[in-house]
Amino acid sequence: MLDWTEIALRLGVATLVGGLIGLNRDLRGKPIGLKTLGLVSLATAMLLVLVHSDEAKIVSDAGSRVMQGILTGIGFLGAGVIVHAGRHFRVRGLTSAACTWLAACIGIVCGLGQWRVVIIAVVITFAILTVGGRTERWLHKKLGGKDETEQEPHPGSSSDNRPT
Structure with missing residues (x-):
């Protein structure tokens, strides 16, 4: 039994x-960030702590x-939360989709009665959701990421040569 x-x-x-991987992606102007990948990583770790x-x-x-x-079905549900907004093809809803998937993982772990895992995951989740955005913005300013006000080029245009 894990303590x-x-x-x-x-x-x-x-x-x-x-979260660090998400911060890297965000600093490079990609549509995923610290909160989203932190939550996804938490959800997958939670299940593997359970089964291992x-x-x-x-x-x-x-x-x-x-x-x-x-988890497969919830993945499709989460995909429906992701919205392409406006004519600038900005992706929105990734953190909400990650929360949907995380909620499914928490439901599974609750169903199995692993309360220590649930409690710790919920504390970490609310920490990310409460301070993650502010932390991401602060790190963005300190580390000099892509300015959020820059316009995204249309996918497939010749100016779409951002580093990956």
């Missing part, structure tokens, strides 16, 4: 690294197939 510290460490590091702990036997083969079906 509180080990669960917090695993989920915290996953969230931090996912001493309590892994609580997830049967049938339960594993149910989890796969839920």
Whole structure:
């Protein structure tokens, strides 16, 4: 059985690294950022903490197939939350889609009765949602990312040569 510290460490590091990858993408003007990838990384780590702990036997083969079906279906639901707004082809709703997927993961973990994992994940989630945007904007200013007021070129135009 994993203790509180080990669960917090695993989920915290996953969230931090996912957030750093998101910050990198945001600084390069890509439509995904610190909050979104932090939440996705948290959700996936939460499920793997669950299935790779001493309590892994609580997830049967049938339960594993149910989890796969839920997460696939929720992925489609989350895709419907993502909206291309206006004529500048700006992507919106990625964090909401990530929250949808994370909520499904939390529901799975609740259904399995893994309360320590749920509590730590919820605390991290609300920390990201509460201060993540401000942290992202502050880091954006400090690290000199792409100005959010710059216009995105139309996809496929000759000026669409941004680094990946």
